[in-house]
Amino acid sequence: MKKLIKNGIIVTATDTYQADLLIENGKISCIGQDLAVGGAEVIDAKGCYVFPGAIDPHTHLEMPFGGTVSKDDFETGTIAAAFGGTTTVIDFCLTSKGEPLTNAIQTWHAKSKDKAVIDYGFHLMIGEINDDVLEELPVVMDEEGITSFKVFMAYKNVFQADDGTLFRTLVAAKELGGLVMVHAENGDVIEYLIQQALAEGKTDPIYHALTRPPEVEGEATSRATQLTGLANSQLYVVHVSCADAVEKIADARRKGFDVWGETCPQYLVLDQTYLEKPDFEGAKYVWSPPLREKWHQDVLWNALKNGDLQTLGSDQCSFDFKGQKDLGKGDFTKIPNGGPIIEDRVSILFSEGVNKGRITLNQFVNITSTRIAKLFGLYPQKGTIAVGTDADLVIFDPKIERIISVETHHMAADYNPFEGMKVTGEPVTVLSRGEFVIREKQFVGKLGHGRYLKRAKYNSEKTDVRQSNSLTI
Ligand SMILES: NC(=O)NCCC(=O)O
Ligand SMILES: [Zn+2]
Ligand SMILES: [Zn+2]
Secondary structure, three states: OOEEEEOOEEEOOOOEEEOEEEEEOOEEEEEEOOOOOOOOEEEEOOOOEEEEOEEEEEEOOOOEEOOEEOOOOOOHHHHHHHHOOEEEEEEEEOOOOOOOHHHHHHHHHHHHOOOOOOEEEEEEEOOOOOHHHHHHHHHHHHHHOOOEEEEEOOOOOOOOOOHHHHHHHHHHHHHHOOEEEEEOOOHHHHHHHHHHHHHOOOOOOHHHHHOOOHHHHHHHHHHHHHHHHHHOOEEEEOOOOOHHHHHHHHHHHHOOOEEEEEEOHHHHHOOHHHHHOOOOHHHHHOOOOOOOOOHHHHHHHHHHHHOOOOEEOOOEOOOOOOOOHHHHOOOHHHOOOOEOOOOOHHHHHHHHHHOOOOOOHHHHHHHHHHHHHHHOOOOOOOOOOOOOOEOOEEEEEEEEEEEOOOOOOOOOOOOOOOOOOEEEEEEEEEEEOOEEEEEOOEEOOOOOOOOEOOOOOOOHHHHOOOOOHHHOO
């Protein structure tokens, strides 16, 4: 059935205007003033913004990690994402050394099929480069449409790859049209600092942060950007947490390197003191990289505004406090890293960013949707509002106030790291390819509605590093 969204204010990465919007066969078929269409279901968006569905470029759903498995899967995770205004997620598919890449991809298809309520794609972890991997990569790209590869520079003896692997991945990505993503922390130095702390009997959650200081993130970011320049390749630095890393990304971009940076809500609004909460509650705030001293937040906000950082991911990787986070009681290295964020990513950026004048409304759309679609080969099918694009849409009431709480969230985890935080602005209705997923704040979607997305190759023309956020695109 046709749907007609009336009276809303359409916001894209470049424009803000009042118009009606017609949806037919899952796509936007017409945008105009005072549209009247016989037989169309009318959705009144008066007083609301109409945004392109947000895209979360960084999720870990049902991921084995730290001796357990992240709590939210493709069902609970994508439902919560939709409540928060996200209509596409790109999840990290983990690989194992010596195993064909396609085995890992099949495992991820099995996790997601018939569960996801919104569209989804995969990034692929590269843990080693050898002849088999080099042979498989072009096939993975062409047949699976996986065009972004993740290299971990940390998590020694678990996921960490060496510099040779990173460099060869950058070279291969340049040749094949892929985007290399890095978790940039120096895993070897962290391991040394961890062993030193444990030997001194320092086992509380705060030592997670103190053994991963900003310098180890800054150093790894610098190394990754330098190697990218040398390979004349392209790089996306995930979950940037501190000034040291922002500085290195900004330097690289000034030199004209094709380098991009993502931050996450936790680094924008929470700080290192949360790890000192009593009764082991600090474990709820264990991420890698860790939360930083508060002053880093201003640097991150400025970087989003001036274009040194371009996107916001959730790094959704949730664990229960009871039964999962508490695996690390008495040894902070055993606390599973990550938290439940997928649902509140967009609202936090709107409330703390747009409402507080730190970024503009159009930058908000660029940071949560358009830029991500361009970088990860989804644009213009996703990431904007235009005739012919998927009708992934969010009707967003900027006036609704909400207190974030585990009592009301839709994620599976048993706590919310933003508990008690007031946000103003909330999605009320969310459509995926023209179908309601959230309607008037109620879930009405269908398991399995979400389709797997084969993504286009990295296109430096589309993403052009010289185009800054400051002027939105
Ligand atoms: N970030 C984090 O603490 N957990 C998820 C895995 C990762 O992204 O490193
Ligand atoms: Zn990471
Ligand atoms: Zn992550």
